[in-house]
Amino acid sequence: MIFIVFSYIHKILSIFYKNSGRVLDFISCMIEGVMIAGRMRVALLSALAVISTAASPSAHASTLYYNNFNSGKADGFSYSSITTSPSGEKFFGPLYNGRSTTLTLSGLEKNSQIYLTFDIYALMSVDGNGPAGYNSPSNPDSFTVSSGSSILWRHALANKGWPDTQDYPVPGSPPESGAVASNTLGYYADSIYNVSVSAMTNSQGSVSFTFTGQTNQALTDEFFGFDNVTVTNTRPVPEPIALGTVGAGFLGMGIVCRRKKQRSR
Template sequence: MKQLWLLGGAMALIGSALPAGAVSVYSNDFEHVSTTGFTGAGSIVAAPSGQHLLGPLANGGTATLTLNTAGLTSVTLSYDLYAIMTVDGDGPFGGNSVANPDSFVVGVVGGPGLLNNSFANFAGDTQNYPVVGSPDQSGASAINTLGYGNSGDATYGFSQTFAVHGATTQISFTSNTNQGTGDEFYGLDNVRATGVAAIGGTVPEPASWAMMLAGFGLIGGVMRRRAGTVSVAA
């Protein structure tokens, strides 16, 4: 029994040094009509289908999400981006071009960029998502599900992982359209963030180290005894 106790103690100490699993940091589908965590541009919008989203994001407006990232080493951010009505991507319509696109930009404030792409709904326009020169609505996971007329709507799903280095992390979501929201805008939905915790726990006490080493010694001793008792039939 003592041998099992030592072995169990050693394995428990080893297990306590493993990284913690992913933890939920933020989740909002906006159906509860709350913009908690967000500041700046955007409010709750009800689409013609009845679905709620954060919008309308247009004309350089930026919505900023603040996350509690204390004790985390990285965060995975996922969200649905809606391109709504006559977003014109890289043109040529709507006064848009590669130099003046209807783009959407996501980035960590003071950190890396996560997304900088143009999207188009209007037939004949191109977009640079997923690649430069793509036809309108290329790569969309769903089309015309929100009930908008005037070229409809397209849904794009994204998931991006980045390192964090502080107690709070801010994510900016910026819409670069050049027409009024009666013509075109972007929206956000199903925003979620999960984090990976830093390796936790304190350095073991000397007595704990002794117990762990004894456990390793026990494992080695058992293996040696077993090896010494193997016999071969004549």
């Protein structure tokens, strides 16, 4: 196979050597063709952007919902409970002893995939799968987000300071494993986890997300909260850069070479 490839290369080089003038013309065509291709590519992509925007605006990424609760409101949730941490951060909470709240969105594209991202706040003595006598693997301090009957994310979480474990990111993990921050909210123990999940809207174009905090002690000992809730519809339109550039390149070379031939006559 390699021998065949080199044979073809040798033949091509021989032809170019015997026709050096044509080779220079060919190279000139290539250079000018690439320049034309660049201009054509910009025009092509601009046209595609206009067409795709006019024809299908919902195909582009857009933020469908966002709330950092700094306004003190929880629009779209089944009830409002905004807490301010000792550091001054506002968030939705407290969620404890199985309490939950549901975010419902409607008027969305039917039967489409959407994406939810948010931050979980694990606060004070949240202790995951331990200690013995309080929690058990079947009843840990955990946070759950679900959509309808589907559990999208459920993990036991623990803060440092106790001989506990958590099952995030894997069972048996040390406390605060995978946390993006810790001891930033002003409590004697706190950790923050960033979560991303996806769900499908129903045939009416609506979707719901339920957030549940499970703890086993009093509210004054431990609870969960969440913040920075973002829901997006992301269906990016692939940009046909490679195919468009190659095609425009050959077309540009053809235009330049034809012009040169016409001038040489």
